[in-house]
Every structure is written in structure tokens, then in C-alpha cells.
Amino acid sequence: MEYKIEDIEDTFNAEIIQQLGNLEYLIKINDNEKNLKILTMSSRGIEFVLDQKYHKVMYLDNTTSQMKIVVNGIPITVNMHQNFNEIVFKNSGDSGTGDSQLNLHSQIPGKVIKISVSEGSEVKKEDVICVLESMKMQVSVKSHKDGVVKKIKVKEGSTVAKDDIIAEIE
Numbered sequence: 001m002e003y004k005i006e007d008i009e010d011t012f013n014a015e016i017i018q019q020l021g022n023l024e025y026l027i028k029i030n031d032n033e034k035n036l037k038i039l040t041m042s043s044r045g046i047e048f049v050l051d052q053k054y055h056k057v058m059y060l061d062n063t064t065s066q067m068k069i070v071v072n073g074i075p076i077t078v079n080m081h082q083n084f085n086e087i088v089f090k091n092s093g094d095s096g097t098g099d100s101q102l103n104l105h106s107q108i109p110g111k112v113i114k115i116s117v118s119e120g121s122e123v124k125k126e127d128v129i130c131v132l133e134s135m136k137m138q139v140s141v142k143s144h145k146d147g148v149v150k151k152i153k154v155k156e157g158s159t160v161a162k163d164d165i166i167a168e169i170e
Helices: 084-091
Strands: 002-005 011-021 024-029 032-042 045-050 053-063 066-071 074-080 103-105 110-115 128-134 137-142 147-152 165-169
Touching: 128 165
Parallel strands: none
Antiparallel strands: 002 011, 002 074, 011 024, 024 032, 032 045, 045 053, 053 066, 066 074, 103 165, 110 128, 128 137, 147 165
16 A cells, blocks of 8 residues: 655555564565564554564544544554545445446445435536545545535445445436
């Protein structure tokens, strides 16, 4: 996955290469392999050892593809995959079932935290239909075309799986 730290020009890629044992991983940051051992992890933060150096991260705030954290006492904003919203939008109109002209599909699993339109609403391509929360990130699901919302198939507080129909747009 691609990440970018605010105020720094370059992006970087990070991925888990191999699970070595109980909460121990071999990871790759850009082209460098590193050993990671997670000491504690909760909804408030994580403590870990990366290449034999202790680090503490506290989570402050999550929004769509952005996380505000404090790393070893230094506040940082991380943009997690700069194009995340565009990828979700690009893939939300077609699940491979052939009904992409009418149905707007969820490209990711998540919890519906906000519905931004009502049945009968006119929408333009890329208007936000709803907001999903997935992996502590909020992701806007946008209309795949101009039209009128015929039917909303989800409710606030409900969960959706990948490829579930969010709304019918004529």
C-alpha cells in the first residue's frame, strides 16, 4: 500500500512480506526489508520494535484515507494510499454481474456511517452517496453516473460486504 507523510514530498510503499511468529513480521518499506515485533496494540495506539528500536504510536484521528498520529512524541499526518478514494470510486460501479448501469456496488466491506442522499435525489457522477468505515478509515462511496437515486439498499449502522449493492441509480 502507498503512504505519504504530510509535508514530505516522497511517498513510500510498505507491505508485510512474511509472518515470522507471534506478532513478529518481516516487512518491506520501499525496497528495504525490516523486522517488526508488535509489543502491544489497541484502538488507542501501538508499541513495537522495528529493527531493534522501540517505537510508540498513538492514534489521534482518522478520516478518509488519512490518519493523524503521534510517533515517539512527534505529531504526523499520514495519507494512506493517496488515490484510495479514486480507486474505490473507479471500482464501485461494476461488480462483474452485468448490472453496473443501474446498481452502485460497495468495493470494500464496511459499516455504513452516513447516507448522504435520499430516494428521488438527483445526483451527478462522483457525488457522495454514503460513507463507509472500514479498517478505521472513512471512505466515501460516490455515484458512478449522473441520475436519480431510485432505491437506497443500505441503512446507517448496517454493514456491507464487498460487491453489495449500495443504491440503484437510474
